[in-house]
Amino acid sequence: MSIEVKVPTLGESVTEATVATWFKQPGDAVAADEMLCELETDKVTVEVPSPAAGTLGEIVANEGETVGVNALLATISEGEGAAPAPKPEKTEAEADSDDAPAGDPPADTGGEVIDVMVPALGESVSEATVATWFKSIGDTVEADEMLCELETDKVSVEVPSPGAGTLGEILAKEGETVAAGGKLAVLTSGSGASTAAPKSDTPAPQAAPADAGADVENAPSAKKLMAEKGLSADQVSGSGRDGRVMKEDVMKAATAAKASTPVAPAPAAAPRAPVAASDAAREERVKMTRLRQTIAKRLKDSQNTAAMLTTYNEVDMKAVMDLRNEYKDLFLKKHGVKLGFMSFFTKACVHALREVPEVNAEIDGTDVVYKNFVHMGIAAGTPQGLVVPVIRDADAMSFAEIEKAIAEKGAAARDGKLSMADMQGGTFTISNGGVYGSLMSSPILNPPQSGILGMHKIQDRPMVVGGEIVIRPMMYLALSYDHRIVDGKGAVTFLVRVKEALEDPRRLLMDL
Known part of the structure; x- marks a missing residue:
């Protein structure tokens, strides 16, 4: 066969x-x-x-x-x-040793067994937690019908059925942690195809011993992992063909090295304040989701790593609001998407990043990596936590293209449909706390980025214009930046250029 x-x-x-x-x-x-x-x-x-x-x-x-x-x-x-078919010369005892149990009904022997595997979770994600099973054992499923949802530390991943049939066995139940490429469940199709390949009577061949003198090319994934773990090839014993080093060999070597290295005790967490018995009975303890744990870790790592500083300014939003009110109906009719404030802020930031490129750069070791493109991260709050989908090449987009991209990413974020690729590669981030009523805040950097702009609530305030006190719609702006790479002058210049572009949008057209 x-x-x-x-x-x-x-x-x-x-x-x-x-x-x-x-x-x-x-x-x-x-x-x-x-x-x-x-x-x-x-x-x-x-x-x-x-x-x-x-x-x-x-x-x-x-x-x-x-x-x-x-x-x-x-x-x-x-x-x-x-x-799968027993040979005529087999004895009854030998036939009983076949993979398919002797008591299985004839109908099952004609169905093909299909494994439901954990899909690729992303370059830096190796495991996930089974959040929800949409189907139960014995349920009939269609091809591509959603079977379960996995939760990683970055996104939720829905697992579709690889074929039509009946859900036979669930191997990873809700709450269990599974590795990328692991088996989740088994489907039995009714197509009349042969059963799943039975195990061979021949024992699995043993891995070839490593030959120190052989010129063997190691697996690319193993090379990459060795670089990440700081291991050399002579520290890893290969289990692949001709002593080839595989990814799992590097993982074993890294684990062994970590176990042999004395680890300094972690600082003790602050003790929880005493709670009265009557209050304890009214408390509810809920385990943090993987996404929330990752958000907490990344935000704290950002504070511990970057020399973060925030500078503030305010912007008169009247010009943008007047322009938006004048053209919003025509814009919607022509482009099929509403004209919002985010496209103006994105355009203004792109304009400012060209003048102050270090805000769009990142630190890699002792190097500064300048980006000659703008992948704009747009922070979005969801029921699961904060996510930052990325609008790629925002510097080459029109107002309509930006608004459409933001609407699509926002809908995907709310529905938990964002993929790993949707949230990777950002070079600068905009966070709009104003939609929740925030008047002023200091946003935290999204590493390895060096800058993030915080938008806030638009509020009417008395301002002096031309020697007279007038009421204007004002917004506070906050730029948090990594002082290791961005100097104060550059940060202030960036924020002033954003302010100027928003207070006179014509400057964007003339690149001023």
């Missing part, structure tokens, strides 16, 4: 990958779940395991080729004795 090896799900926004390395060659014996090849996308490296034990037949996609999701990579021929 021939089994197809296909490209797994690569992530919500990733549709293709490049075949980086084949660990096996045609004719090689493979064990179930043994790594066959490694795929590289623009975000992550994905290892493809063998779906069954047998012999690698034909390699359809060679190294260097680009393949799409579900594309055929290779075929595997199951070894003798591994075929």
Whole structure:
């Protein structure tokens, strides 16, 4: 029987990958779940395991080729004795040892077993928590119907059904933590296809011992992880073919090194104040979600790492409000989206970032990385917590394109549909606390960015204009910046340029 090896799900926004390395060659014996090849996308490296034990037949996609999701990579021929149908010469006792239980009804033996796997969670995310199962064991599901929702420390990920059938077994229940690529559940289809590949009677081949003298190319994911963990190749024992170092080998070596290194005791958390018994009975203790834990950690890391400082100014919003009121109906009719304030602020920030590029830069070790583009992060509050979707190349967008992008990202954030790619790569962030009534605040940097602009509530205040006291719609602006890279002069200049552009929007047209 021939089994197809296909490209797994690569992530919500990733549709293709490049075949980086084949660990096996045609004719090689493979064990179930043994790594066959490694795929590289623009975000992550994905290892493809063998779906069954047998012999690698034909390699359809060679190294260097680009393949799409579900594309055929290779075929595997199951070894003798591994075929689902019992051989005539088998005894009754041998037949009972087959994978399918002897008591299964005939209808089940004609269905194909499909594994529901944890999808790719993003480059820096290795595990998730099962938040909700939408289906129960025995339920009938359609292809691409949502089975469950996973919660990572950054986004919520919905897992669709890889095929139509019946949910047979749930392996990871709600609240359990699962690793990327792990198995969540098992589906049984009613298509009449063969059952899931039974385990081969042949024991899985043992990993080849490492040969110190062999010139073996290590897995790309292993190289990357070694660089991140600060390990050299001679500190890691390879378990792959010909002693090739795999990703899991690096993880084991890093864990061993960490265990052997004496760890300084963490500072004790502040003790909780005594609570009366009558009050304790009225308290409710709820475990923090992974997203909330990550928000807390990143915000505290930002304070501990950056030399953060905030400068303030105020802006007269009359010109922007008058312009918006004059053209909002025509804008909506032509572009199909409302004209809001965020597009004006985004345009003003892009204009100011060109003059003060260090606010759009980041520190990498002892280097300063200047960005010749603007990926604008727009902070958004959701029921799950604060998220920052990114509007890519905002500096090349029109007002209408910016408003459409903000509306799409905002809707995705509220519905929990943001992917990892939607929140990565931002170079500057705008946070609008004014929608909640905030009059003034000091926003916290979103690392590794060096600047974040805080918008606030528009409030009528008496102002002196031309020697007379008039009522104007005023807004306080706050720029928090990393003083390690941005000097006070640059921060103040940036904020003044944003103020000037908003108080006279014509300056944006003339690039003044």
